[in-house]
Amino acid sequence: MKLLLIEDNPTMQATLQRSFERRGIQVVTCADGARAVDRWLASVPDVVLLDLNLPGLDGLEVLARARGAGLATPVIILTARGAVGDRILGLNTGADDYLPKPFDLDELEARVRALARRGASSGSTEGPARTEAPEYCGLRVDAASGAIYQRGTPLELAPREAALLRALLARPGQAVAKERLTELVFADEADVQPDAIEVVAYRLRKKLAATDLKLVTLRGLGYLVAPQ
Numbered sequence: 001m002k003l004l005l006i007e008d009n010p011t012m013q014a015t016l017q018r019s020f021e022r023r024g025i026q027v028v029t030c031a032d033g034a035r036a037v038d039r040w041l042a043s044v045p046d047v048v049l050l051d052l053n054l055p056g057l058d059g060l061e062v063l064a065r066a067r068g069a070g071l072a073t074p075v076i077i078l079t080a081r082g083a084v085g086d087r088i089l090g091l092n093t094g095a096d097d098y099l100p101k102p103f104d105l106d107e108l109e110a111r112v113r114a115l116a117r118r119g120a121s122s123g124s125t126e127g128p129a130r131t132e133a134p135e136y137c138g139l140r141v142d143a144a145s146g147a148i149y150q151r152g153t154p155l156e157l158a159p160r161e162a163a164l165l166r167a168l169l170a171r172p173g174q175a176v177a178k179e180r181l182t183e184l185v186f187a188d189e190a191d192v193q194p195d196a197i198e199v200v201a202y203r204l205r206k207k208l209a210a211t212d213l214k215l216v217t218l219r220g221l222g223y224l225v226a227p228q
Contacts, residue, residue: 001116002026004045006036006062007078008054016049019105025112033057035180037065041166042184044146045073046116049108052079052090060093067094069170070141074115078103136172137213137227139165150211160185161204164197168215168225177222 003020007013008031017027030039034056040048048066052059063075076097077090090098096118097111138151148155148165157165163185168176178197185200186192201223205215214228 001047001113002028002043002045003112004028004030004040004043004048004073006030006033006039006048006054006059007051008032009051012051016105016108020109020112023109025109031055033059033062035183036062037069037071038167038170038180038184040066040071040073041069041141041146041170042163044166047112048073048075049112050075050077050095052077060090063090063093063095074118076108076111076115078108136169136225137211139169139211139213141166141169155207155211157207158203160200161207164200164204165208165225168223171224173224173226175218175221175224179222181222 001024003025005013005016005020005027007016007029010031013029013031017029020027028039028043028045030036031054033054036050036054036057050059050063054062057065059077059079063077066073066075074096075094076099077095078099078101079090080101096115099108099111139155140149141147142149146162146166148157148162148169155162155165164181167181167184182192182194182197185197201215201217208215208225212228213225216224216226218224
């Protein structure tokens with residue numbers, strides 16, 4: 001199971017990551033609300049743990065943008081905001097569960113595993129948050145699996161190539177900086193070489209040659225995807 005933890009408190013983030021990894025759950029972390037949706041697209045988690053008080057972008061706005069992009073991953077909101085009105089607002093925005101701080105780690109793990117089982121069994125067809133992401137130049141990212149389809153046919157991409165393309169498809173026609181793409185594509189790796197993303201981009205460009213989409217390099221800015 002892969003868990004995306006969107007939490008800006010370093011102590012809380014480290015505690016939860018250590019606890020879940022000891023229980024056999026892979027954890028990807030993000031501390032910045034402005035980058036959370038990109039990380040979500042890149043990691044393709046089974047469950048998301050989302051704090052509401054985030055720098056850059058509030059957690060509810062992160063959730064709204066993710067649901068608007070067709071990301072159907074089950075979400076548990078973790079927050080010190082315990083008022084009933086806050087819980088209702090979070091659930092109406094698209095959250096699947098809500099756990100106020102402080103919480104018991106065993107209960108949190110039980111809720112995470114329950115949502116992961118529910119997500120695996122229900123697919124991406126429940127409710128408005130389960131809608132498919134729109135196509136761009138005939139390409140579409142499956143919200144549940146993260147697979148990328150070209151007019152219904154899966155594209156054969158290596159994991160890093162797929163992560164790069166998902167990040168670019170989240171902002172079609174807009175440049176994404178190399179530094180941010182490196183962070184997304186190599187999220188779980190340390191000591192990544194500065195030109196590593198260029199190798200992935202080179203391979204992805206070749207595989208996109210047979211599609212209606214092209215990968216464009218903007219010197220000094222980064223990369224973008226655009227129609228051929």
